[in-house]
Amino acid sequence: MGPAASNTTDKxxxxxxxxxxxxxxxxxxxxxxxxxxxxxxTSPAFEREMLVLYIETVLHGALxxxxxxxxxxxxxxxxxxxxxxxxxxxLALSLHAIGVLLTRHAHRRGLVTEEVRRWQRYFLLAHxxxxxxxAVFAVQDCDSCNGSAFxxxxxxxxxxxxxxxxxxxxxxxxxxxxxxxPCVAALAVSAIVDPDPIAVGMAAIVSLALVFLAFIAxxxxxxxxxxLSFQSEKDDLIAALEVAKSxxxxxxxxxxxxxxxxxxxxxxxxxxxxxxxNAILGFSEVMSTEVLGPLNNPIYKEYxxxxxxxxxxxxxxxxxxxDLSRIEAGRYDLTEEAxxxxxxxxxxxxxxxxxxxxxxxxxxxxxxxxxxxxxxDEKAIRQVVLNLLSNAVKFTAxxxxxxxxxxxxxxxxxxxxxxxxxxxxxxxxxxxxLSAFGQGAIAIxxxxxxxxxxxxxxxxxLAKHNGEFILKSKLREGTEAIAILPAKRxxxxxxxxxxxxxVAPRRRSFA
Numbered sequence: 244m245g246p247a248a249s250n251t252t253d254k255x256x257x258x259x260x261x262x263x264x265x266x267x268x269x270x271x272x273x274x275x276x277x278x279x280x281x282x283x284x285t286s287p288a289f290e291r292e293m294l295v296l297y298i299e300t301v302l303h304g305a306l307x308x309x310x311x312x313x314x315x316x317x318x319x320x321x322x323x324x325x326x327x328x329x330x331x332x333x334l335a336l337s338l339h340a341i342g343v344l345l346t347r348h349a350h351r352r353g354l355v356t357e358e359v360r361r362w363q364r365y366f367l368l369a370h371x372x373x374x375x376x377x378a379v380f381a382v383q384d385c386d387s388c389n390g391s392a393f394x395x396x397x398x399x400x401x402x403x404x405x406x407x408x409x410x411x412x413x414x415x416x417x418x419x420x421x422x423x424x425p426c427v428a429a430l431a432v433s434a435i436v437d438p439d440p441i442a443v444g445m446a447a448i449v450s451l452a453l454v455f456l457a458f459i460a461x462x463x464x465x466x467x468x469x470x471l472s473f474q475s476e477k478d479d480l481i482a483a484l485e486v487a488k489s490x491x492x493x494x495x496x497x498x499x500x501x502x503x504x505x506x507x508x509x510x511x512x513x514x515x516x517x518x519x520x521n522a523i524l525g526f527s528e529v530m531s532t533e534v535l536g537p538l539n540n541p542i543y544k545e546y547x548x549x550x551x552x553x554x555x556x557x558x559x560x561x562x563x564x565x566d567l568s569r570i571e572a573g574r575y576d577l578t579e580e581a582x583x584x585x586x587x588x589x590x591x592x593x594x595x596x597x598x599x600x601x602x603x604x605x606x607x608x609x610x611x612x613x614x615x616x617x618x619x620d621e622k623a624i625r626q627v628v629l630n631l632l633s634n635a636v637k638f639t640a641x642x643x644x645x646x647x648x649x650x651x652x653x654x655x656x657x658x659x660x661x662x663x664x665x666x667x668x669x670x671x672x673x674x675x676x677l678s679a680f681g682q683g684a685i686a687i688x689x690x691x692x693x694x695x696x697x698x699x700x701x702x703x704x705l706a707k708h709n710g711e712f713i714l715k716s717k718l719r720e721g722t723e724a725i726a727i728l729p730a731k732r733x734x735x736x737x738x739x740x741x742x743x744x745x746v747a748p749r750r751r752s753f754a
Contacts, residue, residue: 297414342369370422378425527551581616615735655730668716
């Protein structure tokens with residue numbers, strides 16, 4: 244077996260890996276459905292995306308907090324002349340560096356959905372440590388400071404630190420509360436120990452600011468969460484659509500390859516299929532006519548007649564299949580010439596007249612006069628008319644009527660109309676009878692069954708001529724089949740337009 248045969252064989256082998264791909268796709272679709280059904284966005288995969296946004300925010304704004312610490316420590320040292328603020332600045336920078344290093348480590352390592360909760364606890368712990376640094380700052384005092392400058396400085400520093408922390412920890416749930424709860428607790432204890440109005444007011448202001456900013460952060464986090472959810476849903480749907488489209492494209496490609504291979508095979512097998520059938524028909528006809536001598540048993544003569552009729556029927560079926568296969572394979576070439584549709588229809592009526600008379604069916608025709616030639620394949624158009632007439636005769640009852648018309652279309656083309664008063668076709672079955680191998684309920688019950696390829700061949704031949712096929716039918720009223728050739732195929736030479744000279748009348752002069 245050669246390589247070509249091996250490749251052909253491989254195409255027919257069932258792709259056993261497809262089931263694995265289907266399972267993967269089903270799993271992806273199931274996860275997507277679960278995420279779409281989660282309106283609150285609290286699934287582990289969604290929390291991971293929120294944590295990734297938090298990490299990116301912290302890394303991009305990593306210098307904001309050190310700058311604030313430098314400013315706060317410098318102003319405190321200037322106001323109090325106390326080196327304690329230098330120590331506090333080093334402590335705050337160290338604790339902030341721990342949080343940044345932890346965030347950078349999580350970013351480099353990559354977040355896994357199963358580790359999201361653990362990393363959230365680590366980040367909240369880092370905020371608590373930073374909150375302890377601000378709590379230490381909140382309990383600082385200045386005995387040598389006069390007036391309320393120091394208290395104003397401390398309150399402003401805490402409020403700015405609260406705002407900066409809100410901006411950086413927006414995507415981490417409850418981070419602001421964890422970060423400044425120690426500071427609020429320290430201010431509350433200081434106010435209780437020393438009930439100074441300024442201390443009490445500062446504790447109240449910072450507490451109210453914490454509650455207000457936590458509320459704002461929660462409200463701001465909600466639309467961000469929804470936007471992120473919509474983006475995630477869109478990405479998941481796009482991914483699912485791409486997977487489905489790729490699978491559909493692959494399935495369509497395989498189907499087209501299989502259909503084309505079938506068509507090419509049947510188109511190339513015309514000689515191989517027709518040769519033995521012609522031999523069967525020839526020998527059976529010789530035997531049935533007893534050319535070489537009489538058959539002793541009369542039953543044998545009946546058998547040979549049955550063989551001959553069955554062979555002719557099989558040859559007709561094969562011819563229809565091969566014609567459609569050649570059209571599908573692109574190997575149906577038109578031999579175009581100038582023909583008369585009236586002459587073609589007249590010849591075809593004569594060919595089916597014998598069958599029509601056997602069923603007492605009358606065939607009437609109505610042809611337009613002086614129809615010009617059309618540029619078409621005579622053999623193909625003859626096949627179109629014969630197929631339509633044969634169907635009309637086949638499905639028209641005893642004593643029925645068939646009317647054939649040839650005329651002009653509104654667009655300047657020519658049409659052939661074949662109408663019968665048979666049982667008709669239900670409206671829902673018209674697409675079925677127009678498809679390859681499709682047969683309606685009446686055709687299935689009929690004694691004269693065929694392949695269901697007559698009308699598809701008619702459609703394909705007319706399409707090769709850039710024409711159109713229309714099938715109209717009503718149940719118990721009959722069927723009308725219309726084959727239309729476009730105006731560009733009509734050969735009609737128009738007479739030249741004669742110029743009409745307009746002669747001005749002479750003016751009469753009156754004396």
